Amino acid sequence: MAYRHREFHKLENIGWLRAAVLGANDGIVSTSSLILGVAAAHATHSSIVITGMAGLVAGAMSMATGEYISVQSQADTEQAALATERTEPESDMPSEHRELASIYVDRGLDASLAQQVATQLMAHDALAAHARDELGITDILSAKPVQAAFASAISFALGGLMPLLVVVFAPVDQLILFVGIGSLLFLAILGGLAARIGGANITKGIIRVTFWSALAMGVTAAIGSIFGTLS
Template sequence: MSTRHREQHKLGTVGWLRAAVLGANDGIVSTSSLILGVAASHATHQGILVAGIASLVAGAMSMATGEYISVQSQADTEQAALAKERDELGENPKGEHQELTNIYIARGLDAALAKQVASQLMTHDALSAHARDELGITEAFSAKPLQAAIASAMSFAAGAVLPLLVAAFAPLEHLILSVAIASLIFLAFLGGLAARTGGASVLRGILRVTFWSVVAMAATAAIGALFGTVV
């Protein structure tokens, strides 16, 4: 009875994990810090919630816009590189064949096998072969601006809504402490989950996220208390 050998690697999750963690972490830290700053200024409960909602919407839109522009620039660069490669294949196919052969030789194939592999791949799809092995562009990892923008906005909003919900239901006199503790719990869980999924140290991931989040929240709360209204 034959068994199929499957290897489980963490590297496949790194790309989406980094983007999701970055967006959710920004959402929690930004919104909770703003809520704490506004609350420390002795604002009303309604004013705190309005500020939190504004932070969620503005942050999500900012993340989406920034991610779209960044990834679209990458997509434009990839398309320009592919267009240039397409022209070179039309103008000098022998030179491009030799270039692909040299790539495979550098990876460990002997010259005869490298030449044969290059010939077969170029016969099948020359542009795809050069895009993948010369330029490092593949369909799975090619830039997708709209998808990246939507994912960034959603991950930010998912993170931002957590401290906002705590602020909405916590009594005003306990709001600062409730939001701070809840946000740190959310961030610790997020940092630990990301570290575990990526195969890194869970404790280190938790400490790294919570430490810098405490710094951000404390700084914003201090500013709110310093320049806020006196009651």
Template sequence: MRHIEVHKTHRTGWLRAAVLGANDGIVSTASLILGVAAAGGSAASILVAGVAGLVAGAMSMAAGEYVSVSSQADTERSDLERERKELAADPAHEHAELTDIYVGRGLDKELASRVATQLMAHDALGAHGRDELGISETLAARPVQAALASAGTFAVGAALPLLTVLWAPESLLMYAVAGSSLLFLMLLGVLAGYTGGASVVTAAARVTFWGALAMGLTAGVGVLFGVTA
């Protein structure tokens, strides 16, 4: 019977962008709301600030992810193009280079040479890209996917504290936003840990701690400026 293993490495690209987007959406929007509320802002001004933060943040996340991941993709393409030229100019040297890589991984010289020969006959550029440069189809940079994942999850994350503002009594607004946002962050950490196959406790504790710190500092700034204004 064929044994099929299920790995989660292929999720790293979009999972990183999605978790970053959702986490930033919750933390930045909740912090913004708490800062304005602590400074004495009205419910209307708090809501306007939160919506503006959602739109600006989602666009910023999309642009930032697209630019940064595009730079990574450009570097990968440049490295592969240079490797393609080296394969055309001196295939014997490239074969020896690949052989040395496999020897370094534990194969004997003869077997490493045969493996390099067969892999280069099948897909020389793919073999060098994967084993020499560390570039594979699974982990390749995807700018559009990263941008959409970050923007979408940021908007979803930012909408959660905004919804809390709509239903929470004004007298309990700060407590409701802070408490619900910490709960949302904890759930995000659990989901991210489960999806990535990591410890859900560690993932939840990590995002909750940093979210609480960000919200606490922003609320402190709001209190300071609210008092001195």
């Protein structure tokens, strides 16, 4: 039996990684910003906890819904393209063969070899060949709406739970300080982990996440402080 070498690439993680990182990052930023805004407006500790819990649940559901709709739209587009591609070889096989061969020529094969490859692949599975090489649709990269929605909801909830736990256990008189520092620490860890899994620069990943998150939390806290003073 021939041994088949199997390589694992970072790209295979990109689908679930994108949804999970986006969800966790948004969970931390949204929940901590909401908590900081309410705390800066001088709300009671119980009100801050309730607000944080409500924001966590609402955000998780919103993330799941938005991710599902977005990825399902992509899946619908892919299915429509495949439906069109499925009928084309039946109606005009020579043109489809030339189209596939030209793709392989553009990728570096000489014309005669490209013709042979196109012939063999179309004989084996014409739809799969065109889906992969013409449309760029594969099992790894194809849209999976339920998986993306579930990953977004769970990751948002886990992310949002982090600053919420800080609120529960932190000293009331230093709540803003603990939530701010704790959230930025969580985000730095998340940014570094995401960069490592995706094969990107870890330092840049950490800086990018913490800078924009700190800006979002600072603006929300400032607005809460202003309205808290006016009320």
